[in-house]
Amino acid sequence: xxxxxxxxxxxxxxxxxxxxxxxxxxxxxxxxxxxxxxxxxxxxxxxxxxxxxxxxxxxxxxxxxxxxxxxxxxxxxxxxxxxxxxxxxxxxxxxxxxxxxxxxxxxxxxxxxxxxxxxxxxxxxxxxxxxxxxxxxxxxxxxxxxxxxxxxxxxxxxxxxxxxxxxxxxxxxxxxxxxxxxxxxxxxxxxxxxxxxxxxxxxxxxxxxxxxxxxxxxxxxxxxxxxxxxxxxxxxxxxxxxxxxxxxxxxxxxxxxxxxxxxxxxxxxxxxxxxxxxxxxxxxxxxxxxxxxxxxxxxxxxxxxxxxxxxxxxxxxxxxxxxxxxxxxxxxxxxxxxxxxxxxxxxxxxxxxxxxxxxxxxxxxxxxxxxxxxxxxxxxxxxxxxxxxxxxxxxxxxxxxxxxxxx
Numbered sequence: 244x245x246x247x248x249x250x251x252x253x254x255x256x257x258x259x260x261x262x263x264x265x266x267x268x269x270x271x272x273x274x275x276x277x278x279x280x281x282x283x284x285x286x287x288x289x290x291x292x293x294x295x296x297x298x299x300x301x302x303x304x305x306x307x308x309x310x311x312x313x314x315x316x317x318x319x320x321x322x323x324x325x326x327x328x329x330x331x332x333x334x335x336x337x338x339x340x341x342x343x344x345x346x347x348x349x350x351x352x353x354x355x356x357x358x359x360x361x362x363x364x365x366x367x368x369x370x371x372x373x374x375x376x377x378x379x380x381x382x383x384x385x386x387x388x389x390x391x392x393x394x395x396x397x398x399x400x401x402x403x404x405x406x407x408x409x410x411x412x413x414x415x416x417x418x419x420x421x422x423x424x425x426x427x428x429x430x431x432x433x434x435x436x437x438x439x440x441x442x443x444x445x446x447x448x449x450x451x452x453x454x455x456x457x458x459x460x461x462x463x464x465x466x467x468x469x470x471x472x473x474x475x476x477x478x479x480x481x482x483x484x485x486x487x488x489x490x491x492x493x494x495x496x497x498x499x500x501x502x503x504x505x506x507x508x509x510x511x512x513x514x515x516x517x518x519x520x521x522x523x524x525x526x527x528x529x530x531x532x533x534x535x536x537x538x539x540x541x542x543x544x545x546x547x548x549x550x551x552x553x554x555x556x557x558x559x560x561x562x563x564x565x566x567x568x569x570x571x572x573x574x575x576x577x578x579x580x581x582x583x584x585x586x587x588x589x590x591x592x593x594x595x596x597x598x599x600x601x602x603x604x605x606x607x608x609x610x611x612x613x614x615x616x617x618x619x620x621x622x623x624x625x626x627x628x629x630x631x632x633x634x635x636x637x638x639x640x641x642x643x644x645x646x647x648x649x650x
Contacts, residue, residue: 246292246293246294246626246628247292247293247294247628248291248292248631249282249285249286249290249291249292249628250631252282252285252293252295253277254278254279255276255277256277256295256296257274257275257276257277257296258271258272258273258275258277258293258294258295258296259273259295259296260273260293261273262275262285262290264288264289264290265288265289265290265498266289268288270284270285277293277295289632291626291629291631291632292626292628292629304631306344307348309351310344310347310348310351312351313347313348313350313351314343314344316347316350317343317344317346317350318343320346320603321339321343321346321601321603324603324610324611324612325339325601326611326612326613326614329614329616329617332617333617333620333627334617334620334627334630335614335615337627337631338598338601338612338615338630339601340631341598341602341630341631341634342598342601342602342603342634344631344634345601345602345603345604346602346603349602349603356603376524376525376528376550378517378552378556378557378559378560378561379560381520381521381524381525381557381560381561382520382557382560382561382564393414393418393421394459394460394463396414397414397415397455397456397459398456400414401452401455401456408444408447409444411447411452411455412442412443412444412446412447415443415447415455420462421458421459421462424458424462424647424648424650425443425446425447425450425455425458426440426443426446427643427646427647428450428458428644428647429446429450431640431647432639432640432643433640433643434449436449453503453505453506454505454508457506457508457509460509460513460567461509461512464513464516464519465478465482465648476607476608479605479645480605481515481519481605481606481607481608482645482648482649483641483645484515484599484600484604484605484606485511485512485514485605485607486511486512486604486605486645486648487511487595487598487599487604487605487641488512488514488596488599489507489509489510489511489595490508490511490640490641490644491511491594491595491598491599491633491637492507492510492511492574492591492592492594492595493505493507493508493511494633494637495507495591495594495623495625496588496591498625498633499587499623499624499625501588501591506568506571507592507595509567509571510571510574510591511592511595511596513558513562513567513571513575514574514575514578514596515554515558516557516562517553517554517555517556517557517558517560518558518607519607520554520557520561521550521554522608525550528549528550531549532545532549532550533608535548535549536609537610541579541611541613542608542609542610543579543609553580555575555576555577555578555579555580556576558575558576559572559573559575559576574588574591575592577593578592578593578596579593579613581593581616581619582619584619587622587623590619590622590623593613593619594615594619594620596613597612597613597615598630598633598634600613602637602638604638604641
């Protein structure tokens with residue numbers, strides 16, 4: 244029979260196959276009778292599903308305690324921005340369910356969700372005028388913000404053949420904001436370390452140099468766009484969405500067994516940077532994009548119509564201009580055009596973006612949740628039963644990291 248979620252397991256069910264942890268560790272043999280105490284152990288080991296030979300399986304898990312008063316409102320909100328096409332088939336059905344639970348949890352904690360994205364009024368002279376610009380124009384020298392010196396100093400000392408952790412820590416220590424955020428990140432559930440870290444040098448050792456550069460980029464870009472006109476989208480909402488996409492991308496990559504999953508966090512964090520560039524550099528064109536997309540067309544398709552390209556391509560060119568490794572840019576480039584992806588890795592940010600939109604973890608200007616096709620989900624090689632634990636783990640980490648960025 245098909246595998247069932249761990250949350251659906253009941254005492255007395257019998258395993259139809261050997262049960263293994265995600266790391267391959269043997270847990271229980273085929274034929275073992277499941278006990279209530281075993282289920283907690285399965286969850287602790289990260290098991291998300293099991294094959295059982297008998298026993299009733301719930302169509303849908305019960306609503307977690309405390310969320311029932313908020314479920315109807317969360318479901319009504321989700322129905323407003325979830326595409327009807329494919330909603331009743333996997334994986335969108337499970338994503339919709341988990342998105343509703345995530346919003347119910349946020350509502351229970353006092354958070355509200357804007358029903359509309361902002362839209363700066365279109366200039367009368369620009370109505371009907373679709374100015375064609377190129378990604379190269381928008382990221383050309385002196386046409387956009389540059390990464391700060393701290394990023395290049397860290398990169399330089401990391402690349403030095405005889406550099407040490409102490410030298411890197413001294414460079415980081417010269418930026419109080421970066422130092423504080425690094426320590427907060429290391430002590431968050433994002434890493435789940437057993438004891439508190441108070442030393443920048445130890446934090447650098449634990450985080451790693453690549454993750455350190457990722458954090459430096461995130462802090463830098465947050466500062467660069469603090470003046471964004473809130474008529475489009477609030478800076479906090481934008482970065483909440485970006486962080487959510489990064490967190491989900493990192494978790495999904497880890498579930499897929501991909502090495503160096505920290506690059507997926509950076510790719511998710513940067514995936515919509517092209518849209519920020521458009522807000523700053525061609526505001527009237529973006530005003531028209533948002534106005535037209537509010538009539539039902541996907542915003543990235545409207546960008547293509549108005550500008551001749553979408554923000555995913557612009558993000559790719561911006562990362563290349565900053566000399567961010569091409570492996571990051573390729574993860575970002577087709578996050579709204581999954582059919583152009585050449586490998587399962589290049590689909591991860593697309594899936595993470597769907598998750599972030601489904602739980603309404605901020606917004607970068609889009610209203611509707613992109614549809615995730617069964618084909619593209621299957622390319623990741625993951626069971627739909629992994630979706631709920633990814634949401635649960637991700638929601639906790641997103642909250643902590645956003646608190647860190649805006650502290």
